[in-house]
Amino acid sequence: xxxxxxxxxxxxxxxxxxxxxxxxxxxxxxxxxxxxxxxxxxxxxxxxxxxxxxxxxxxxxxxxxxxxxxxxxxxxxxxxxxxxxxxxxxxxxxxxxxxxxxxxxxxxxxxxxxxxxxxxxxxxxxxxxxxxxxxxxxxxxxxxxxxxxxxxxxxxxxxxxxxxxxxxxxxxxxxxxxxxxxxxxxxxxxxxxxxxxxxxxxxxxxxxxxxxxxxxxxxxxxxxxxxxxxxxxxxxxxxxxxxxxxxxxxxxxxxxxxxxxxxxxxxxxxxxxxxxxxxxxxxxxxxxxxxxxxxxxxxxxxxxxxxxxxxxxxxxxxxxxxxxxxxxxxxxxxxxxxxxxxxxxxxxxxxxxxxxxxxxxxxxxxxxxxxxxxxxxxxxxxxxxxxxxx
Amino acid sequence: xxxxxxxxxxxxxxxxxxxxxxxxxxxxxxxxxxxxxxxxxxxxxxxxxxxxxxxxxxxxxxxxxxxxxxxxxxxxxxxxxxxxxxxxxxxxxxxxxxxxxxxxxxxxxxxxxxxxxxxxxxxxxxxxxxxxxxxxxxxxxxxxxxxxxxxxxxxxxxxxxxxxxxxxxxxxxxxxxxxxxxxxxxxxxxxxxxxxxxxxxxxxxxxxxxxxxxxxxxxxxxxxxxxxxxxxxxxxxxxxxxxxxxxxxxxxxxxxxxxxxxxxxxxxxxxxxxxxxxxxxxxxxxxxxxxxxxxxxxxxxxxxxxxxxxxxxxxxxxxxx
Numbered sequence: 057x058x059x060x061x062x063x064x065x066x067x068x069x070x071x072x073x074x075x076x077x078x079x080x081x082x083x084x085x086x087x088x089x090x091x092x093x094x095x096x097x098x099x100x101x102x103x104x105x106x107x108x109x110x111x112x113x114x115x116x117x118x119x120x121x122x123x124x125x126x127x128x129x130x131x132x133x134x135x136x137x138x139x140x141x142x143x144x145x146x147x148x149x150x151x152x153x154x155x156x157x158x159x160x161x162x163x164x165x166x167x168x169x170x171x172x173x174x175x176x177x178x179x180x181x182x183x184x185x186x187x188x189x190x191x192x193x194x195x196x197x198x199x200x201x202x203x204x205x206x207x208x209x210x211x212x213x214x215x216x217x218x219x220x221x222x223x224x225x226x227x228x229x230x231x232x233x234x235x236x237x238x239x240x241x242x243x244x245x246x247x248x249x250x251x252x253x254x255x256x257x258x259x260x261x262x263x264x265x266x267x268x269x270x271x272x273x274x275x276x277x278x279x280x281x282x283x284x285x286x287x288x289x290x291x292x293x294x295x296x297x298x299x300x301x302x303x304x305x306x307x308x309x310x311x312x313x314x315x316x317x318x319x320x321x322x323x324x325x326x327x328x329x330x331x332x333x334x335x336x337x338x339x340x341x342x343x344x345x346x347x348x349x350x351x352x353x354x355x356x357x358x359x360x361x362x363x364x365x366x367x368x369x370x371x372x373x374x375x376x377x378x379x380x381x382x383x384x385x386x387x388x389x390x391x392x393x394x395x396x397x398x399x400x401x402x403x404x405x406x407x408x409x410x411x412x413x414x415x416x417x418x419x420x421x422x423x424x425x426x427x428x429x430x431x432x433x434x435x436x437x438x439x440x441x442x443x444x445x446x
Numbered sequence: 447x448x449x450x451x452x453x454x455x456x457x458x459x460x461x462x463x464x465x466x467x468x469x470x471x472x473x474x475x476x477x478x479x480x481x482x483x484x485x486x487x488x489x490x491x492x493x494x495x496x497x498x499x500x501x502x503x504x505x506x507x508x509x510x511x512x513x514x515x516x517x518x519x520x521x522x523x524x525x526x527x528x529x530x531x532x533x534x535x536x537x538x539x540x541x542x543x544x545x546x547x548x549x550x551x552x553x554x555x556x557x558x559x560x561x562x563x564x565x566x567x568x569x570x571x572x573x574x575x576x577x578x579x580x581x582x583x584x585x586x587x588x589x590x591x592x593x594x595x596x597x598x599x600x601x602x603x604x605x606x607x608x609x610x611x612x613x614x615x616x617x618x619x620x621x622x623x624x625x626x627x628x629x630x631x632x633x634x635x636x637x638x639x640x641x642x643x644x645x646x647x648x649x650x651x652x653x654x655x656x657x658x659x660x661x662x663x664x665x666x667x668x669x670x671x672x673x674x675x676x677x678x679x680x681x682x683x684x685x686x687x688x689x690x691x692x693x694x695x696x697x698x699x700x701x702x703x704x705x706x707x708x709x710x711x712x713x714x715x716x717x718x719x720x721x722x723x724x725x726x727x728x729x730x731x732x733x734x735x736x737x738x739x740x741x742x743x744x745x746x747x748x749x750x751x752x753x754x755x756x757x758x759x760x761x762x763x764x765x766x767x
Contacts, residue, residue, distance in 0.1 A: 209696035
């Protein structure tokens, strides 16, 4: 076990409402979420000395700090690769606290992703420059391959070819997420479950992906407060200990288009994250009481189940059909409704749900949750955390 | 109160447009020969009397679909049309023109044949209006479908054939044509830099190149300045054979970019040399794309600045090789 395991805890969570048009600036959404999370932790803005966010965030740390009234910062960092950053922010915060660089670190993400710049519309019309990141799109966008759904569809087609999975196997993830969202008042799809038939009947976005394989787009903000395990004991909330936190970028990694590896039916960067999580925590997939798996597109949930060791290669379809991911199953999935059902907050809302599961306050609380794994964006350099009650 | 345009138009339904008009010549073997030779008709019953007898016919017969040819007005009347004082057809066309329906395109022709024509038959035909549709919006412009019935008879008045003839009389999109033509949307640009420029330059010359490490000979794609296997910065290129197999694909439906036709088949292909490439499939319907199918290179000169390798199904010859 790593000395990082259990050294820190998430002691506060805060979010805005999740909407399709917030009517407020992304900075304001960030300030609201950060302020709410600090209050939830029983702390004051002046207690915070570290901030971590995504490189994709439009508001720099200094704007949050001076608006929220945080004052001095001794640690600030950003994590790249879109939604792959989510759990990485927790990893950075935990490492910084563990190393003594800061005492109270807030991780946040806020955007008007639905009413503003929609990621789902793709990269085709983004401005060009000559940096390596932009040049990488030269192999895709001139051929019309420019949206996240299309990028994932290419993997999904190959996964189906190799393992005999079907669109219905992907659809079962959607059905589970929407069932959980249906009973979560904060979820956009509250009260609106779907059937597998509705999934199958939904229109094509990028074959083999139907509309209902693709997550929604959201305006909102979400923040998390981390402190040392020691300090957590003095705060009002039941701590959600960070028993594992890791990032991973695999060999021959590309952004959403790692099509050049010998095999593309898996997402090895998530396997890399999983191996670190289990090594740090001394736990395994079998020890997880719930799983919050990044679900911007359903096919990669199957790949994650396999990469994290919940089932063997190519066995995710059967594993899902077994009922293991249901609320009364061995490892309830995305109890908040996931990004398909609750909100697309770049994975940060999933970490908040994991905190609620450990606290025992999820609206869909399955049972006592001692350990829960949360993953970040798939198909990109990614990250994961295991939160525990110990 | 004067009749509305709609009423005046509908008054034509059931009326005769063309009075019974006899063909210039009776059905004859020389004209049948022209037709049979021009259209490369193999059936011998049109020119060979014995073949016709063998099938129980009394004489050679004219090809059925030739019936329109017998009553065509011919060259002289085409170049020097005679302005008829009382020509219902001209009157009807004038009324359509008045409504702005100045353009025409034929949409349907349904024949029913009652008996075969033999040399000596003298065909005549008349034409009546069967129906006129309300104005419809079509790709060509707003228009009305006009259906007429032509009745072909012999000299005794026996009906030889009927023809339902449907045309779209439409208002050409004058406004749209008057506007300067919008340039075709360009495919998204490649971001060219010092590392990838050579590949796109080669593509402009219709050469699909693969970057090769000159130290360890390993091929790599997408391109990069350094060999991940031996760390060498020295490289050259090899030209790909153009043979590939389909590794994976997606059929894109939404959202749509104006430079592409949808559904758009985007593929990852594995080149014979071993590297993979994102590309488009051309000439392959989405439902015909199968992982593992053999493909061959084709060049797409998308615009003046962008040439891209795309792939089509390998020809049979390619498969044998």
